[in-house]
Amino acid sequence: MRPLVMAWRQLRRDFAAGELRILLAALVLAVLAVTAIGFVTDRAGRALALEANRLLGGDAVALGDTPLGEAVREAARAPGLRHTETRELTSMIRVGDADDERLKLGELRALGEGFPLRGRFRIVETADGPEHDAPGIPERGSVWMSRAGADALEARLGDMIALGESRLRLAALVVQEPDAALDAFNIAPRVVLNLADLPATGLVQEGSRLRYRLVVAGEPDAVERFVRTARAGLARGQRLETVKDARPEMRSALERADRFLSLAALVSVVLAAVAVAMAARRHGERHLSSTAVMRCLGASQRTLVAIHGGELLLVGLLASTVGVLLAFLMQWLVGRWLAGTLKVNIPAAGWVPAVQGYGVGLLVLLTFGAPPILALRRVPALRVLRRDLDRTEPSAWLVGLVGVAGLAALLWWKAGSAGLASVMLLGILATLGVLATLAWGLIHVVRRLRSRLRGSLRYGLANVSRRAATSVAQVSALGLGLMALLLLTFVRTDLLDRWQTALAQEAPNRFIVNVQEDQREPVRAFMAEQGLSAPDLHPMVRGRLVSHNGEPVKTTPAETPPGSEEERSGQRRRDREYNLSSTDTLREDNRVTSGVFWGQRLPETPELSVEEGFATTMGWKLGDRVAFDIAGQRLEATVTSLREVEWESFRPNFIVLVSPGALTGYAASYITAVRVPPERTRFTAQLVARFPNLSVVEVDALLKQVRDTADQVSTVVEVVFYFSLLAGMLVLMAAVSASQDERLLEGGVMRVLGGSRRQLRLAQASEFAAIGLLSGLTAAVAASVLAGIIATQVFDLPWTADWRLVGVGGGLGVLSAVGAGMFATRRVLDTPPSVTLRELQG
Numbered sequence: 001m002r003p004l005v006m007a008w009r010q011l012r013r014d015f016a017a018g019e020l021r022i023l024l025a026a027l028v029l030a031v032l033a034v035t036a037i038g039f040v041t042d043r044a045g046r047a048l049a050l051e052a053n054r055l056l057g058g059d060a061v062a063l064g065d066t067p068l069g070e071a072v073r074e075a076a077r078a079p080g081l082r083h084t085e086t087r088e089l090t091s092m093i094r095v096g097d098a099d100d101e102r103l104k105l106g107e108l109r110a111l112g113e114g115f116p117l118r119g120r121f122r123i124v125e126t127a128d129g130p131e132h133d134a135p136g137i138p139e140r141g142s143v144w145m146s147r148a149g150a151d152a153l154e155a156r157l158g159d160m161i162a163l164g165e166s167r168l169r170l171a172a173l174v175v176q177e178p179d180a181a182l183d184a185f186n187i188a189p190r191v192v193l194n195l196a197d198l199p200a201t202g203l204v205q206e207g208s209r210l211r212y213r214l215v216v217a218g219e220p221d222a223v224e225r226f227v228r229t230a231r232a233g234l235a236r237g238q239r240l241e242t243v244k245d246a247r248p249e250m251r252s253a254l255e256r257a258d259r260f261l262s263l264a265a266l267v268s269v270v271l272a273a274v275a276v277a278m279a280a281r282r283h284g285e286r287h288l289s290s291t292a293v294m295r296c297l298g299a300s301q302r303t304l305v306a307i308h309g310g311e312l313l314l315v316g317l318l319a320s321t322v323g324v325l326l327a328f329l330m331q332w333l334v335g336r337w338l339a340g341t342l343k344v345n346i347p348a349a350g351w352v353p354a355v356q357g358y359g360v361g362l363l364v365l366l367t368f369g370a371p372p373i374l375a376l377r378r379v380p381a382l383r384v385l386r387r388d389l390d391r392t393e394p395s396a397w398l399v400g401l402v403g404v405a406g407l408a409a410l411l412w413w414k415a416g417s418a419g420l421a422s423v424m425l426l427g428i429l430a431t432l433g434v435l436a437t438l439a440w441g442l443i444h445v446v447r448r449l450r451s452r453l454r455g456s457l458r459y460g461l462a463n464v465s466r467r468a469a470t471s472v473a474q475v476s477a478l479g480l481g482l483m484a485l486l487l488l489t490f491v492r493t494d495l496l497d498r499w500q501t502a503l504a505q506e507a508p509n510r511f512i513v514n515v516q517e518d519q520r521e522p523v524r525a526f527m528a529e530q531g532l533s534a535p536d537l538h539p540m541v542r543g544r545l546v547s548h549n550g551e552p553v554k555t556t557p558a559e560t561p562p563g564s565e566e567e568r569s570g571q572r573r574r575d576r577e578y579n580l581s582s583t584d585t586l587r588e589d590n591r592v593t594s595g596v597f598w599g600q601r602l603p604e605t606p607e608l609s610v611e612e613g614f615a616t617t618m619g620w621k622l623g624d625r626v627a628f629d630i631a632g633q634r635l636e637a638t639v640t641s642l643r644e645v646e647w648e649s650f651r652p653n654f655i656v657l658v659s660p661g662a663l664t665g666y667a668a669s670y671i672t673a674v675r676v677p678p679e680r681t682r683f684t685a686q687l688v689a690r691f692p693n694l695s696v697v698e699v700d701a702l703l704k705q706v707r708d709t710a711d712q713v714s715t716v717v718e719v720v721f722y723f724s725l726l727a728g729m730l731v732l733m734a735a736v737s738a739s740q741d742e743r744l745l746e747g748g749v750m751r752v753l754g755g756s757r758r759q760l761r762l763a764q765a766s767e768f769a770a771i772g773l774l775s776g777l778t779a780a781v782a783a784s785v786l787a788g789i790i791a792t793q794v795f796d797l798p799w800t801a802d803w804r805l806v807g808v809g810g811g812l813g814v815l816s817a818v819g820a821g822m823f824a825t826r827r828v829l830d831t832p833p834s835v836t837l838r839e840l841q842g
Contacts, residue, residue, distance in 0.1 A: 007310030023276070024319050030276055031323025031361040032330070037264055038353030039331035057116035057178045058084075058215035059223040062230050064238030068214050071233030076214055078229075080222030084114040086195070088211040091203050093189055094162035095155045102153045106189040108163065110198040111137040117217035119178030121192075127157060131175050138194050142171035148696065149189025151685045161191065164201035168193060263420060263491060263790070267484040269360060270428065274481045277368035312365060320361035324354050420794045423786065431483050431782040432476055435775065439475035442774050443468050464770055471771065479775035479782075482813045486783035487790075489809070494791050494799060507650040508673035510683070511697040515670035519691060526690060527674065530683065535672040538652050541580045541663050543628035543635065548618075550625065580628065580635075581654040582663050589649035595622045595641030598659050606637035606662035611645050611655045630666050637662060644796070761822075768821035769814060776813020780806040 062072050076083040086109060093106035113136075121134040123144060138144050143161050150156075150173055160167045174192060198204060216226055231240050331349060412421040446465045464471045512535070515523055520537050527535055545553050584600055586592070593612050610620060620626065620639055627636040637658060645653050652671050676683045684696045750760060784806050791799040 006307045007314060010307060011311045011314050024315060027276055027316065027319035027361055027365060028323045028326070030273075030364060031320050031357045032327050034269060034360045035324050035327035035353050035357030036330045036334075038356050039327055039349050040334055042350055042353050043331065043335055043348075058118050058217040059220075059242070060216050060227055060230075061241045062214045062216075062234070062238065063212060063241065064235070065209065065211055066235060066237055068212055068238065069233050069235060072214060072230045075226045075229040075233065076216050078222060078226060081216050081218035081226060082114065082117055083214060083216045084112040084117060086111050086115060086213040086215065087198060087204075088213070089203060089208060091163060091201075093149070093153065093191055095153045095159055102155075104149075104153055104189055106149060106191055108203070109190065109192045110195040111192060112195045113137070115215060116178040117215055121174060121178060122176035123172040123174055125157070125172045134172070138171060138192055140194050140196055141168055142194075143168045144172045144174050144192040145170055146190040147173045147175060148684055149191065151682070152189055152688050152696075154685070163191065163193070164203040166197065166201045168197065260491065260795075263424075264488060267488050269364075270424075270480065270484045273364050273368065274477045276364045277477065316362045316365040320358045323361060324357045327357060328354070420790065423789050423794065427483075427487075427782065427786040427789075428480065431480060431778070434782065435476045435479040435778055436472055438774055438778055439472040440468075442475070442770065443471060446770070461766060461770060464767055475771055475775050478771060478813075478817050479779045482775055482779035482809075482816065483782045483786075486780055486809045486813070487786050490783055490787035491790055491795070494787065494795070508675050509650075510676050511652070511671065511673050512687070513669070513671050513695045513697065514693055515672065515691075516693070517668070517670075519694075520670060523672075523691065523694075526687065530676075530680065530686075532674055532676070535674050536652075537670040537672045538581050538583070538654070539663060539668040540654075540671050541630055541666045541668045542577050543580050543630040544577050545626070546629045546634070547627040547636075548620070548624065578628070578656055579654055580630075580656050580658050580663065581652075582658045582660050584660050586643070587649075587651065589646035589651060589653065591644045591646075592641050593644050595639070597641045597643075602661060603640075603659045606635065607640040607659040608637045609641040609643055609657040610639055612642040614655045615639070615642055633666070635662065635666075764822060765818060768818045772814040772817025772821070773810070775817060777806075777810040779813055780809030783809060 062068055062076075088110070089108050090105060091108050092103050094101055094103045096102050115137055121137075121144070122131055123134045124131055124147075134144075143163070145153075145155060145161070150170070155161065155170055157170055157173065159170045161170050174190070177190075204210065216223065218226075227240060227242065234240065328349065335349070408425055412425075443465045446461045449461070512523070515537060523537070524534055527533070547553055584598065586597060592609075595609075597609055598607055608626060615621070622639055622642070624639045625636060626639060627634055629635075635658075643657075645655075647653060650673070652673050687696060688694060784801060784803070788799045788801060
């Protein structure tokens, strides 16, 4: 206990004397940065997940074409869950009386009480009334209809809609459905009714093709338990969907946001390590003399390690506690602002970020604080008289290596992605190596040039070469911190630019399906009459997969028990029919990732170009032979290229493309997408009136959902980015302050010898400018290279090097280094020389 008491006394003395303030401040800022970003990203990420679940109408959905089993229903009744059910079926919809009856095949959705559990229907209840959120589902005896369906049937609010044996009043038009993103391309009018009205329609009979949905929502843990339990109880033709099964454009936005939040957390860890490393180094150096005195008085090595190690542990616990408390307060304020900005409920803060904060604080302190402490036990007593007798304890290097390995593991854990963690670790090591090498080069160049310089510039640059080890450490620390901040800036810019480009206001909002061969030119002429650009018509042929490399593809027998989710997903893809298309030109939203696309070349034998994610799921590779059955005829072709498809472009895209000429002779229809201005409210009705066989899919509601989600994700990314930037600047200031003792001593000597404040300021500015220029330019180049690797390999974003950003980033790095350095060392000028020399030498 006695060494711990001595450690507490030394802690109080060091803090009162100001010796621990730099280390304590650096550690508090480090823990604050890591924990606050962890709190914000955790809360924002869970908020986005809950908000994204609006696309399902709940947190998870079990669905199938046969009634769901009792095991699934029992799982939905578990504590912590709410649930409801829906039914869907296809039926004729009739509007008008016998003399003027309009009818069309439509999609019926019968909703149970409480649906949706997440999100709201957006409806219009009067002809000229505003859109608003529906308080629930249609009342008994009434229905809602999609706006496109009402236009196609020329139905008006208040009309009676005939469904089977029932006649129900049209009470509202649906502008947006909560779960439309999972089923956007329904090509029939959609009618929503109360589930209690369904039996009276007489449509539910033996042989009726109903689709059953069970929707649940609740606490995340309860939902996860439901997912695990329900999957085991699913039969053939049934599946479970979560937000991960949402449309690709939704899924990619959420996944990229999650990766960015992980990157921000990694940056905060790197900045924490930089600050604590510099501050711990200063703390160890300031205790060399006092430790030598204790050695003279007979203190053992064990006692010295216990005293200094105990002090370090107390500092770590104190700083981590203060940092976590400040982070909790800060995230509470940010959370309230974020909830108002996103207009969503932000979940309460969890305990994991606080644990991570303590872990980061203690781990970086162990990594960078323990080596100097272990080195103190071997300080020779003669160090009292000779200050050049400093030694490095070999065991300190071992502890440092263990700590660095722990820090690497921490980075790997915080990344949440093996690829992102690997890129960051290799990037950090490479950047540190380059920075250290360039710093030594700068020192040698300055030594040769300083004799030719005069005045404050000569003194400032002389400091760079005179404190060689310190200069190398500061260049490395500043460069690494700036690299992390610039990397976050570059990736954030690429990410937001991609979302803005992909979700441009000119994105197509009408998909036109079932255009026949002889209707191609008339449809183009109709578009010209409407003042719209000429549409690209893509051929579409339905085919079923029958063999792969000569092996027949087996369908799933009814008695087969469900396997893993991956196996069921792959089997569902094998059982379904595919839309095959053909083209000789790829748009910019299709990029060949491997193999060779045929282009203008006409292959002698049929070739296939397949979306790479689908090919991975199916186990297809380049050179594989794949066969489809098309209306009883066999088409076999070779996979010659794989493509990455940007599904968020909202243009007609196909999983499988066939080389030109291979689909000749097969019955094909055509699909296209156009952008219709909002004021053209009669476009769909006019098109269908002229071409009754066409189906028009309006995706305005889906586009709005995607844009809303992307806007919310962008806001979270912006908040986390600026918070990381602010925390990073504070940590950089703490890192620069680590060399304050030497600067105070030199400044005090210069002031005694008659140096003016202006000369000192110019000397400091020139020193920081040289260090900042080297650090900033190296950091900008390293950040640009790493941003390119992360953008292409982790975020799946196209990336083009813009070296102008390197120049701008380097300039900002210089300004940041000079600004932070001048602010952190302002005490050199503010403290009287006599006080400075007495404090540092006394």
